[in-house]
Amino acid sequence: MKNTTRGKRPLVADKRSGAASRKKPTTPRKPPVKRRKPSPPRRGGIVGLFLWIIRFIVRLFWAVTWRGTLALVVVIGLWVGYTATTLPDLEELLDGRARGSVTLKDYQGATFAWRGDQFGGVVTAKTVSPNLLHAIVATEDKRFYKHIGVSPRGIASAIRINLREGRGPLDGHGGSTITQQVAKLLCLGTPYDPTTGQSEKEYEQECRRGTLQRKIYEAVYAMAMEAKYSKDDILTIYMNRAFLGAGARGFEAASQRYFGKSAANVSPAEAAMLAGLLVAPTRFAPTNDLARSQNRAATIIRLMNEQGYLTADQAADAQANPAELSEAAAARAGGYFADWVMSSGPEFFTRQTTEDVIIRTTLDQRIQRAAEEGLRWIFENKVREGSNAQAAIVVMDADGAVRAMVGGRENQVAGAFNRATQALRQTGSAFKPFVYATALDLGYSPLDTVEDAPLTINIPGSGPWSPKNYTNRYLGTVTLAKALEESLNIPAVKISEYVGRDLVRRVASGFGIDSDLAAGPALALGASESTLIEMTGAYAGFLNGGSSVTPYGLTELRLLGDDEPLMGTGGGIGERVIQEEAARQLVWMMEKVVSEGTGTRAQFGGREIAGKTGTTQAARDAWFIGFTGNYVAGVWMGYDDNTPLTGVTGGGLPAEIWREVMVRVHEGVPDTPLPMDAPRGAQHVVDTPVEQPRPSTTENIINNLLRDILGGGGGNASPPSQPKINGGER
Incomplete structure (x- = not known):
């Protein structure tokens, strides 16, 4: 066969494959190299x-x-x-007071005053009113719930403000958070230790130091608190330890003190006022200046509205109805009275107590207001404007229970000089009832007579002394009752010398006059000094039938939380000083002083009133002390520097102050007759040196005194020089 392929063209596919097979192998490409940007040329030289x-x-x-x-x-x-x-557990940080508190209650159990560092009890962020919680946060630290204890923004703002106001960066505004303020209140965990010799005030000043080192420690301590406690825990510590003025520690105590209610129930206006105290407790305390405190609260209400804690309507209502003080806080009744109770009680339960003590007292706040109002009315209507004259008032029961006390015109203060209990002043003719009480107790009658005529007594070592009556007139023969009624000096001296100065001093001391009594014949004219509370307590003895009285204000003292009292009444009726018959006749004589004699300005309402006026040499002191069947009250008036009063006697302004006070005291009080007996008849003539019936225990003293008088002497001892008192008053 012939080869059919010979001479034919190769197929296209063949050509491809053949071409491919005949193609030379190619070398693999290298990846592209990234070219580095050329670096800028380096500068040489100095640049x-x-x-x-x-x-x-x-x-x-x-x-x-x-x-x-x-x-x-x-x-x-x-x-x-x-x-x-x-850091300790939360419960250990809530009450950090170094001393305790005293709460004083009136005779009905209502609180009227506080002393010491008051602690109202533990409150928490969950138990206080939300209004209070919001007011504190809005005022002190609006980012409280967002920071970790310190606020860099707040510190920077504070430094900027301080520099702008010309202060150092750490002076003035501190930019402190609430947590930092708590750290400062806790003094960075260092408790007060009195054994170091450092006072509590010095300790607090040390805790408030604003050095840079202290600020660093404070910041670390604050952050540690944030790590240890919750935000509510920190607020709880703050609300219980903050000082809020008037001795109140913590918001519960402050709320009770200013508003008479728990911190759980305060309104927005009240919460704003309490929160406003944090910046300056004493300055903004509503008991010091209510208007200033209300203005500060208005600013806080605005902040609460801006930060969403109050609606516009709530803020407007709070602005229109600012917080008002409770009746007890507004009245501040018993400042002098509270001071007196504190000074008369046991020091370890009053002035230096480390416990919380409750004291129940005899104070009647209605009578206290009556005393303050009566005094204020007289000074506003009867005393010239700008006068610096002072006055003091004590009102008590016949057993010595003090119902009211005013120690001076500035009755809204605590810790001031108390003229009712601390001022020793000459008593003048207010002392004369002790002379007549002595005579009556010896058996004399108010109708016995004495010669009111010029008298000169030779005082050994001092020379002749010739007392005079206030009017420089002499009435001749007068009864003892008339002599007291007209406050005649000569009869008072004669009776005192006749019955014996020692007996007069003994009777006065028995009735509670503890001050040193004059040794010479001027004793009868009030040359001795005494306090108003002593004199008023002594007159209470006349009203109760002749027994001594110890004025008292404390009726019960117990610790907070205890049911059983630690002590009870600290005074009351004591031993008999004169016979009841003598006391009742003396009251009859003193009633004549008010109804017919020098004390007629004290009359009011047709009530039976007994009392005695008193004016000292040059009218440096003026007194009126008297009583109804219900209450005894004493009034003193004078100047602190012993400047003579102008145109003032005991029967004048003091008697009018007494009347204004007692009119108010007796509103709604049934009329109680005085315990008095009219005398049976005259038996003796004091000037006649005859043997008179007197207790055998004093017979020798009386005979010696009588012998001295008849011989021209001044007594049975050589007395010191006597002041030239012309005494007496109208």
Whole structure:
């Protein structure tokens, strides 16, 4: 066969395959090489060196900074962690007072005054009113729930404000969070230790130091608290330890003190006022300046509205109806009275107590208001404007229970000089009832007579002494009752000398006049000094039938939470001083002083009133002390620096103050007759040196005194020089 393929063209496919087979193998391509961008030409010379140095410093600073920052964060974290492990349990941080408190209640059990650091009890963030919680956060730290204990933004803002106001960066505004304020309240965990000799005030000043080092410690302590406690726990500590003025520690105590209600029940306006105290407790205390406190509260209400805690309507209502003080806080009754009770009670349960003490007292707040209003009315209507004259008032029962006390015109203060209990002043003719009480107890009658005529007594070592009556007139023969009624000096001296000065002093001391009594014949004219409360208590002895009285204000003292009292009444009626018959006749004589004599300005309402006026030499002191069948009241008036009063005697302004007070005191009080007896008849003439019936225990003293008088002497001893008292008054 012929080869059919010979001479034929190769197929296209063949050509392809053949071509492919005959093609030379190709070398694999290398991957493209990335070309580096040409670096900028290096600068040479000084400029290049300078730029290299800058780059080096920047790289070095960054390397050091981030490593240093990391190390600092680690150190602070360890510091915070360690501090957090040392923090005590929450319950141990709620009451950090160094001393206790005293709550004073009136005779009905209503609180009227506080002393010491009052703690109203533990409150928590969950038990207080939401209004109070919101007011605190809005005022003190609006980012409280967002930070970790410190606020860099707040610190920067505070530094900027301080610098703008010309202060140092750490002076003035601190930018402290609530947590930092709690750290400061806790004094960074250092409790007060009185054994160091440091006072509590010095301790608190140390805790408030604003140095940079202290701020660093404070910040670490705050962050440790944030790690240890919840936000509500921190607020709880804050609300229980913050000082809020007027001795109140914690918001419960402050709410009770200012509003008479629990912190769980305060309104938005009341909450704003309480929160406003945090910045300056004493300055913004509503008991110091209610208007200023209300203005501060208005600012806080606005902040609460801006931060969404109050609606516009709620804020407007709170602004229109600002918080008002409770009746007890507004009246602040018994400031002087409370001070007196505190000073007369046991020191370890009053002035230096470390316990919370409840004291029930004899105070009647109605009578206290009557005393304050009566005094204020007289000074507003009867005393010239700008006068610096002072006055004091004491009102008590016949057993010495003090119902009211005013120690001066500034009766809204505590801790002031109490002229009712602390001022020793000459008593003047207010002392004369003790002279007549002595005579009556010896058996004399109010109708016995004495000669009112010029008298000169030779005082050994001092010379002749010639007392005079206030009017420089002499009435001749007068009864003892008339002599007291007109406050005649000569008869008082004669009776005192006749019955014996020692007996007069003994009777006065028996009735409670503890001050040193004059040794010479001027004793009868009130040359001795005494306090108003002593004199008023002595007159209470006349009303109760002749027994001594110890004025008292405390009726029960117990510790908070205890049912049984630790002590009871600290005073009352004591031993008999004069016979009841003598006391009833003395009351009859003293009633004549008010109804017909020098004390007529004290009359009111047709009631039976007994009393005695008193004015000292040059009118430096003016007194009126008197009583109805219900109450005894004493009034003193004078200047603290012993400047003579102008145109004032005991029968004048003091008697009018007494009347204004007692009119108010007796509103709604039934009329009670005085315990008095009219005398049976005259038996003796005091000037006649005849033997008179008198107790055998005093017979020798009386005979000696009588012999001295008849011989021209001044007594049975050589008395000191006597003041030239012309005494007496109208």
